[in-house]
Amino acid sequence: MSQICQLILIILFSTIYGCDKIDSNNIEPEIIYENNESGLYQDFLTPYYYSSNNESFRTEINKFIHFARLTEFQHPIEDSVAQMPSYSINRGFGDGIGPGGTAQHHPAIDLHIENGDTNVVMYAAYDGYIHTVRDAAKYRDYLSITKDIKDSLDNTIGKIVTIYGHIDLNLDSLDNRLLNGQFVNQGDIVSRHLYSGTLGGPHLHFEIRYYRPSNVGNEEYYGWSGGSITYTEPSAGSWSYGYWDPNTGYGFANPKNHKIE
Ligand SMILES: [Zn+2]
Structure with missing residues (x-):
């Protein structure tokens, strides 16, 4: 292909795709269908999933998020x-910089009690x-x-x-708890005490995870410490609902979507 043809193609391509930087933090997901009986659901997914997963997978995930919410x-x-x-939220969902300056997924909100009280x-x-x-590495006790x-048919579709x-x-x-x-x-009541030695002062790290059937009941993941999961999925920094790891079948939900903020 001649250089001039390549140049024209590049200009054409960037005209179509180059200018729309998607920031899904600021975009309410478009409602495609509200009738969940049709098997189609509001679209919750980030752009990553449009490029990497097929239609039936996306429908499955959207259905799952619909009922989880x-x-x-x-x-x-x-x-x-x-x-x-x-209290104040000193670190919100998705905030933070990880090791080496990479974007880190803080998949939770941190509720700091204003007077630093641990009770x-x-x-x-x-x-x-x-x-x-x-004594978990990331969470201390949790x-x-x-x-x-x-x-809607009372089938368990996840946790x-x-x-x-x-x-x-x-x-x-x-x-005695x-x-x-x-x-x-x-x-x-599930606890009466925050840990006093947490960086930034005592706070409740409140996190919501969704589990798809492939992982139902696998409590090893409840103590996630990094492991094989990368912090920097292609959608990192722009998710509105959390991100999914297709291999392990779980994702993080923004507490705001459950009216916790
Ligand atoms: Zn936290």
Whole structure:
């Protein structure tokens, strides 16, 4: 191909594709279909998935996110009469710079209690089974709660997991809270103590994960510490819902999409 032809092609290509920088943080996903009985769902996916995955995969993920978002949460530090300590979100969903200056996925929000108090009552966001872990590398102590996600025909299509990180299970144990394996109802107290030594001061790292059927019940992932998952997926920095790892079948949800902010 002659150089002049190549040049024309490049100009043509950049005219079509070059100017529209997609920032999905600022774009509400377009509603394609609202009727979930049709098998088509609101489109939640980032541009990465349009280039790398087929139609049926995208439909499956959109269906999953649709039903996951129907799960109503209680705010993790709001009590039954809707009171909560004053707090600020010092690190939001997707913020942060990782090792080597790469964009790092902070797949959570950090709720800092304004006076730096470690005595903070935290509540189950929904019903489910508790899994507690001590001294995890990223989270210090944390607990997770798992709930099934059902479609309109009551089929289990995956699980939703909330993670309450940087808590102090030693102090919780002194308080006779031995929660591992217990079933809790939404609004039950799951912890009364934040860890005091967290960088930036005591805060609740609140994280929401969605699990597709390929990983249902695999609790190893609840303690994710980096492992084989890369921080810099092609969609990193511009996701509006979290990102999916197609190999492991889980993704992170923005707490805002469950009215937690
Ligand atoms: Zn955090």
